[in-house]
Amino acid sequence: MLSHRRLSKGKNGVNNGNSNCRILSLSLSLASAERCFPRKRESPDYHEIPAFAGMTGCDNLNYRRSRRSFLLTGAGAIATLPFIPAWATNSETVDVTKLTPVTPPGSKSLAHFKKHCTACHLCITHCPQQILKPAGFNFGWDYAFKPHLTFYESAFCNYECTVCSEICPNGAIERLTAEEKSVTQIGIARFDIERCVVYTDHTSCGACSEHCPTRAVKMEPYEGALTLPHVYDELCIGCGGCESICPVRPVKAINIQAVEVHQTAKKEKEEQIEEVDQDSLDFGF
Ligand code: SF4
Ligand code: SF4
Ligand code: SF4
Numbered sequence: 001m002l003s004h005r006r007l008s009k010g011k012n013g014v015n016n017g018n019s020n021c022r023i024l025s026l027s028l029s030l031a032s033a034e035r036c037f038p039r040k041r042e043s044p045d046y047h048e049i050p051a052f053a054g055m056t057g058c059d060n061l062n063y064r065r066s067r068r069s070f071l072l073t074g075a076g077a078i079a080t081l082p083f084i085p086a087w088a089t090n091s092e093t094v095d096v097t098k099l100t101p102v103t104p105p106g107s108k109s110l111a112h113f114k115k116h117c118t119a120c121h122l123c124i125t126h127c128p129q130q131i132l133k134p135a136g137f138n139f140g141w142d143y144a145f146k147p148h149l150t151f152y153e154s155a156f157c158n159y160e161c162t163v164c165s166e167i168c169p170n171g172a173i174e175r176l177t178a179e180e181k182s183v184t185q186i187g188i189a190r191f192d193i194e195r196c197v198v199y200t201d202h203t204s205c206g207a208c209s210e211h212c213p214t215r216a217v218k219m220e221p222y223e224g225a226l227t228l229p230h231v232y233d234e235l236c237i238g239c240g241g242c243e244s245i246c247p248v249r250p251v252k253a254i255n256i257q258a259v260e261v262h263q264t265a266k267k268e269k270e271e272q273i274e275e276v277d278q279d280s281l282d283f284g285f
Contacts, residue, residue: 156239187259
């Protein structure tokens with residue numbers, strides 16, 4: 001139609017109203033459409049089109065086709081939007097604590113890591129626990145391909161490991177001593193009682209507590225002889241030892257939530273000392 005209009009005009013662009021010319025132009029228009037979308041082919045050979053496009057209006061036809069498919073695709077995507085939140089927040093399969101990436105010890109904060117990490121993946125290839133994985137687009141475009149910590153079967157951040165902080169060439173993960181690493185809080189364990197087998201199956205467990213290197217998870221009285229985990233946030237460093245060992249599937253009953261600005265955790269010894277000091281103060285009265 002567009003090429004018909006174009007060809008039915010005279011040299012000066014004026015429509016001369018000549019019916020023969022219209023028939024001729026319609027024929028040429030059909031011929032050009034045939035060139036654009038050959039019947040014998042399942043799809044047009046777009047490599048042939050550009051050279052012919054300026055003369056026949058194929059560019060317009062292609063433009064309309066691509067615009068139409070773009071609009072249809074966009075409309076389809078928009079139509080699915082109401083269903084995405086339902087899928088993305090399905091509490092049976094989605095761990096909402098994983099909406100922010102857990103960044104490596106030494107990376108100081110999410111903002112610092114995003115600014116300096118070039119996604120070279122040196123830390124990923126050298127992590128002895130293989131828990132550093134490149135992100136997709138799940139944490140946003142500006143975090144794509146950058147590493148984040150993942151915890152799964154018996155894989156967690158080793159208590160005294162500092163490999164990634166030593167190998168990063170861009171200052172995204174700054175060097176830490178083993179002592180500094182052992183108190184660097186990159187995340188905090190979040191306990192979900194409604195998933196824990198002690199609560200759901202009335203059976204004893206406590207694997208998370210046994211595997212915590214900082215004793216941030218303590219088993220506390222629940223029902224009869226059963227005990228439930230309790231996380232002491234100030235002792236937790238977010239190493240993922242508890243999450244990796246928890247037997248609950250598909251989402252664990254204890255999960256690491258990222259700390260966006262890394263903190264310094266307390267050591268249990270200090271806690272005990274503080275408690276003793278408090279007791280001694282009370283005793284004085
Ligand atoms: S500190 Fe070690 S175990 Fe933890 S993420 Fe870095 S390389 Fe992996
Ligand atoms: S509670 Fe979990 S994440 Fe926190 S220090 Fe203990 S094992 Fe590591
Ligand atoms: S390991 Fe998991 S199931 Fe077992 S007590 Fe800890 S949170 Fe509950």
